[in-house]
Amino acid sequence: MEPALLLAGGPLMTPDRDRSTAGPRIVGASWVLTATDDRLELVRDHEVVIDRGVIADVRPATDPRGSDDRIWLEGHLLLPGFISGHSHIGALSSTRGYVESNPRTRRGRNFLHTMELLEELTDDERDALTAANVLGMLRGGCTTHVEMSLSLKQMQSYVRVARRYGVRGYPSAMVPGMHRIMELWGADQHVLRAAAAETETEIALAVDFAASIEDDLLRPMMAVGTSAAHTPETIRQVREAAERFHGVQIHLQAGFTGGPTGTDEQFRRVWGNDEVPWLAALGLFDPGTPVFGAHCLGLELERDLDLLPRDNFTYVNSPSATGGGVSPGIAPWPEMLAAGVNTSIGIDAHSADYLENIKLAVMYGRARTDFLVDRSAVAMDRPSIWTALHAATIGAAAGLERRDLGRLVPGARADLCSIDVVGAPHGVGVVPPEPLNLLLYANGLSVRNVLTEGVWQLRDGEFVFDDVAEVINTAGRINARIWERLEAEDFFVEVPREDRLEPR
Template sequence: MTHDIAGEEFFGSCFVCSSAKSQGTTRRTMLRAVAVAPVAAVALSSAASAKTKTAPRPPVGAFVIQAGWALVEKSDKLELVRGAHILVRNGVIEEIANSPIKGKFPVVDAKQHLVVPGFISGHTHVCSATPTRGIIEQGRFYKYPLELVERLSDADQDALTAFNLAELLRSGCTTQIEMSLTLRQAESYVRVADKWGVRGYPGPMIPNTTRLFDVWFRKNDAPLFASEAETLREIELARAFGKKNMNRGEGRIRPMMSAHATDTHTEKTMQAMKAACDDLGTGFHLHLSQSREEATRVKNLWQVSPTEWLEKLGMLDQPVFGAHMTAIDWANEGPILKKHGTVFSHCPSAGGAGGPSMPYPDALGAGVATNIGIDTHSNDYLENLKLAVLIGQVRYWHLRSDKARAVKEPGIWDAIEGATRVPADALKRKDLGRIAVGARADLVSVDVSGFLAGSGALPPEPLNNLLYCNGMMVRHVMTDGRIQIYDGHLAVEDEAKVVAEGGRVVQGIWDQLQKEDWFNKPLARGG
C-alpha cells in the first residue's frame, strides 16, 4: 500500500525554506497500522463490464510525500534531490525537507519514484482523441468521425471527455491549454475538469469543426470572407463562455480564446479575437504556421508571414501558445517569437502516431520558449515527453550539418523544463510548474525503479529513466493537493465506469462508420 496513516514522528529541517512546525505520521505497514490505530477502510469495487479495480482511498488535506527523488526548484534552478520529503497542506507545498518532517501526517509512498511538477500541455483537443485513435494512422481523414462526435448528446460527450481526461491525468498531465473543437465540447471539458479538480485554460476553436473545413480547404478566399459574420458570432459566444467560467473550480479553470489558425481568419475577425483576449486576460491559443499552405495564404492576403501578421495586430502582446509551427521561417520569425515570449507547443504525436518530424531542435536553436503538447490521438504525456527528445535528436542529427540552420540537440532536461516551468512562466503562474515552497501542489510521481523503466533499484540519474517510461509508469498525480491518480488508478471517479462509458460512446461512433462503409474506403497510405 502507498498510504500509511499511523506511525512515528518525523524530525527534519527544510533545505529550501523554513516553515512552521506541523503535525504528522510516518509510514508503517498497514498490518501494524491496523493493530495500533484506527484505520479508514479501503473500499474496492469492480464493475461487471470491466475488471479494473477502483483506486485505494488516497489521503486528503495534509499529507507527506516520501520521494525517492524530487525535481526541486532552488534559487530559480532545477535540482534533483534524493530522499526528499514534501509536505502538502491545503493545496500548497508547505515544506520540503531532506529528512523526515516532524508531525503526524498520512504518507504517500513514492520512495522508488521520481516526483516532478505536474505536466502542462500547451495544446489539447480533449474530447476528440479516442474516436479517431487507431483508425486514421494509414491515411483516413478524421473529418467525419469528428462530425459524429458533435452529434452526441451532452452526456455522451461528457463520457468521451472523461475517458480522455482520465488518460491525460494517468500520464501526469495536470494542466491543459485546451482547444475544444466546438463550444459544446468546451462546456463538456469544464463540467468534467471542474468535477475532478483538473486545471485548464479551455476555449472553443474558432471556426469550429461544424464549419471549419469549407473555410480551411477552400480553393479561393471567397469562403474565408463569406465566413466573417459567423466567425464574429462564434468569437462573442467564446467570450461569453470565458466570462461565465472564469476562475471556476477555485480558480483552476481560466478560459482562453482559441483560433483555429491564421489562414482561417481575416483582419476583422482577428481584431475581434484580440478584443476578446483583452477582455478575458488569459492569453491566446492557436495552430500557428502548421503548413506551408497556411504561410503562403497569409503572405498572399496580407503580404507578411503569419508571425508578422499576428505581431502587427498586437496578438503577440500576451501569453500565446502556438501549436506545430512546421512552416515557420526560424531565421526571420524566430526572433519575433522569442522577443514576445510566444510558446511553441511541440506535439510529437500531432495528427496521430507516425506523423511528420516537428521543428523542436529548430525552436530550441532559435531560443524560442518551447513546451511539450499533446494535440490529440495520443493522450500519453510521458510518452510524448520521451518522443520529443528521441525524435528531436534524430532531426537534430539530420539537420546539424546545414550551417544555415541554428538547431540545438534536445535533451531530457529541455523536455522536462518545457513540460513544467516554460508554460507556467508564459501563463504568468510562478506558482505552477515547479516544486517549491508556496507553489500549488500539482505533482506527479513516476516509478523509475520497476520493470522496463528501471533496474530494480532507485536509479542515480532518474531523469534519464523517463526516456524509457510511458504513462503506465505514473503512480500518483495530484492537482492543488487533490490526489486524482493513486497507486496507478483513477481516484476521482469509478475507473471501470469511465472506461466502460467512454468505450460505449466510441463503439457507437465506430458502428455508425461501419454502417456507412467508411472503413472500406481506400487508404491513403496503403494497407
C-alpha cells in the first residue's frame, strides 16, 4: 500500500478530476501565447477550447463575458504550462534560505549535506516535503518536471505525490544516489571500480521501479548524478537502460572548479580524458535517446560544443543552482544558444518559482554576454524574454520529443497557466500592448491559474486541493527538525555580508 500524505485531519485529497474537466471547457484571455510550427506567437483576445484534456482549437474570442462552460481572464496572459528541464524537487525548501551568502572564495554552508540528511527521513516525511515543493512548482506555472530525484526513495516519493496532484513528470533516480555520491565524487579509479557493483545494483533497482510506473502523465528516465562517480561500464549501463524509457539526465560539471571534483585535470587523471569527450566516446550522446545535460560547467566550449549533438541533446540552464545569486552568470546558455544547441530552463534545487527563474535566465544570460563577448572564444546569443519562454516551453518539449507539450495549438495537451499582466506591482493597470516584457517584473505569485491535462490545479490564485496550508505547515516542521540537526553539527558557519575579491 502506498504511504498516505499524513496531515492534520487525514490524507491529502486529490483534485476532483470529473468536476474540473467538466467545465469550463473554454479558457480565454486578453493575450494568448500560441505557436506556429516551433515559433511562439502572441495573439490578442483569443480563447483555447479544451476537449477531454486536449486542445481542440485556439480561436478569436467569441464571448469574453464568460458563461457556465467558458472563463474569460481579462488582463491575463495565457501560456503553455512551463516545463522544468531539471529539478531535485524533494530538496527544494530544505536547501534554501541559508546558502545564498556563501562566499565565492571559500567553502561556506554545503547544501549537499542537507541533501544527505533527507535520505534519513521516513516515507511520510519525505512525501510531505515533496508535496509542499510540488505545490511551489505549480504556483509558478510549472506543470511538467524533468525530475532527477536524489535517490530511488525520493523518486518513489515524487511519483506518489505527482499522482495525487495530477502533475506531468519525467522522473528518474540519480545514480549514485545521495547516500553514496559524496564518497565517490572525484574518487580515483580504484575506488570507483570497487564501488561499481553497488552502483550496478542501484541502476537495476531504478530500472525495476521505472518499468512499473509509466502512465499518461509519468514517463520515467534514467539519471547520472555525476560522471565523476561512475566507471565506463556503469555509464554504458545507464545509457542502455535509458533506451528502454524516455531518455537520460546528467549533471555535466566534472570540470567545474567550484565542485567537489575540482577541475577537468583531476577527471583526466582518473580516466585519461575530459568529461564531455569521455562521455561522447562511451556513447552517452549517441542518437536515439534524449539526453538532458544540466549546468555544463567547466566545459572547453570551443571543443565540447561540437561534441554535443543537435538532435537529441538538450542543455538545461538552472539560474538558481547553488542558491539564489550564489553563482550568477556562470551558465554557458548564451554560447549554447549561438551554437544551435536545444535549450531548456530548470529549477535544480532551492527555488520552486519557475517564473522567477525565467526572469533570472534572461538577466544572467545578458550579463554574461555583455561582460564576456569581447573575450569569448565562441559566439554568444544575448537572450530576451522570448528566448527564455521558448526554452521553458517548446525547447523543453522538443528535448522530450513531445510536439503535444509546450505549445497552445490544436492537438496539444491542455497544460496551461495564466499570468496577470495588469495588476500591481508588475502590471501597468491596463492590458499592455507588449505583455511578455512585464514578466521580467513578475514572479510566481503573478500566476493566477494552472491546468494540467485540462484539470484545474490553481484557480484564481488558490489551489483546488484540500488542506494546502497544512501541507506547508507539515513541511515546515520537518525542515525545522533538519535545521536543528544541522545546528547541532555546527553547520551554520558564519558567512560574510560582503565577499571582497582582489584583482589578479
